[in-house]
Amino acid sequence: MKKVLVIHGEGNTFNNPSLKAIIDLLGSRGYQCHIRYASSPAPMPSYPNIVQLPYGWFLRKVKRWTYDRLCSRWLARLFVSIEDIAIYPEFDLILAVDRLGLIEAAILSKRHGTPFVFISFEIMFADETSRRFKRIERLSARNCCFWIVQDEVRAACLVEENALDIENSFILPLASAGPGVFPAMRLRDQMGIPKNYSVAVLIGSLTTWSMAKETIESVRDWPPDWALLVHERYGNTESALNRLGVSAHELSDRIYFSGQAPDRVDDLGYVLEGVSAGLAFYRPTHDSIYTGKNLEYLGFASGKVSTYLRYGIPVICNEIGLYAQQVRAHDFGVVVAHPSQIAQALPLTSEPTTMSPSRYFADFLDFNLRSSELLHRFEQCMAAPCGCEPPSSIEDRICAD
Structure with missing residues (x-):
């Protein structure tokens, strides 16, 4: 059974229409999804072929402080390396959700050569944060296999803010799979x-x-x-x-x-x-x-x-x-x-x-309109060698903490 790691710091995976549909799609094809997330008020029900890897409020605060305040790539590598050794098995693909997922997925990808896909739901803008804040995102995003965004407007924003290649984008509106079903009770x-x-x-x-x-x-x-x-x-x-x-x-x-x-x-x-x-x-x-x-x-x-x-x-x-x-x-x-x-x-x-x-x-909008193509893109990523650059690249040294 192939394994997919979903890094979703917000912790409301089953309340997100696209993520829920992606996990259902992978599960229907026999993949096992491991979800790494911060505990939150959102329900996280048990689910077939799902392994939940939650963490508590303290680690959540440490990560946010490290990634968003210090913007330290060195500390990020340290924390992710410890988690990697302690809890993670080997994965065939990593789905990196938003900023936290992107930073951690890039580190794991360099450690193991595992391909990763960046899924954006929240866009951080340089003029509302800082150059240092955005730098860690841009360096983390450069080796993703492809990236998912909801529409052309947000895609243009990500090209500008995260230095991504528009040719490597996949448009997926934030929506569930199939028509809604009404129960007998209301x-x-x-x-x-x-x-x-x-x-x-x-x-x-x-x-x-x-x-x-x-x-x-x-x-x-x-x-x-x-x-x-x-x-x-x-x-x-x-x-x-x-x-x-x-x-x-x-x-x-x-x-x-x-x-x-x-x-x-x-x-x-x-x-x-x-x-x-x-x-x-x-x-x-x-x-x-x-x-x-x-x-x-x-x-x-x-x-x-x-x-x-x-x-x-x-x-x-x-x-x-x-x-x-x-x-x-x-x-x-x-x-x-x-x-x-x-x-x-x-x-x-x-x-x-x-x-x-x-x-x-x-x-x-229906997720099913794009599900076959999306699955094909995932499988292409897993079949191809990861294009990660070595940690000692010139850009890494220039942008070192």
């Missing part, structure tokens, strides 16, 4: 939402950048036969709202708060059954390296939008770039300037459209 009934109400849903992160507070406050202006279902991605809805200064007990009786936490992104049919509109708002706040240009150039990196479309739910969003353009071009939702305009948009979601949301998903 959350709206469990929550006691009247059957004669239409329901709009807000899923995912409840934060300032997702404009959750403004979205919830807009309900007072909604048509009287509409309700809002709020579902924080890990079931921590009430605590997330408290951090935003939103008191669940002082809001309209047409707002319902879910405490459910499905183990996998593919289990959201229970939450989304009987929903008539999906809300997706993004606002760059520039209060962290994740919420500035990374959101400005969102592209097709919105898991909540693709999930709504997968389940055939029209989308109401603001000006978020590619998805807003696609909503207008294919008429599977409504674009507004601000959540305060949701009230006017809700009735429009029931009108006939040029293309249904599920049709758009099937034609443009």
Whole structure:
């Protein structure tokens, strides 16, 4: 059995549509996936052909400090070498997710000659970090077999920020495999939402950048036969709202708060059954390296939008770039300037459209559209010798810590 190492520092692998689909694809072909991740609130269920390799909060902090503050390649090599000796078997391929995965995969690749693929979901920009911060990424990325990104907009950003070759990219929208499946039970009934109400849903992160507070406050202006279902991605809805200064007990009786936490992104049919509109708002706040240009150039990196479309739910969003353009071009939702305009948009979601949301998903986003080609690229990497340069290369010496 061939082994694949997935290095995913965020620790929410089964809540990421693309990662979940990639792991399913590899598992269906007989590969065993080992997932190295930091423990987090995200569920990590047991799964066939999956070996979980979690680590705790202390090591997570040490890694973040080393990679993001010190940006020390020497210390990174030391930590990864210790982990390599202590816990890792030999692997046939490494999937490096985002910055932490990229740094560690490059080190393991040099130690063993194992090919690695870089998968980008979050883009760090030099003018929001530092040259030193980006240097360790650029040096780590230079020997990846190929790299995966969600669209051409984000691909252009990575070419600029990580000195990657556009010819070596693989476009994969952040989306699950196949149409959504609805179970017999639905959350709206469990929550006691009247059957004669239409329901709009807000899923995912409840934060300032997702404009959750403004979205919830807009309900007072909604048509009287509409309700809002709020579902924080890990079931921590009430605590997330408290951090935003939103008191669940002082809001309209047409707002319902879910405490459910499905183990996998593919289990959201229970939450989304009987929903008539999906809300997706993004606002760059520039209060962290994740919420500035990374959101400005969102592209097709919105898991909540693709999930709504997968389940055939029209989308109401603001000006978020590619998805807003696609909503207008294919008429599977409504674009507004601000959540305060949701009230006017809700009735429009029931009108006939040029293309249904599920049709758009099937034609443009479905992971299965690209799965065969992606598997072929993985197998090509494993069949070819790794192109890693020796650690003593001139560039390494020039850029040494």
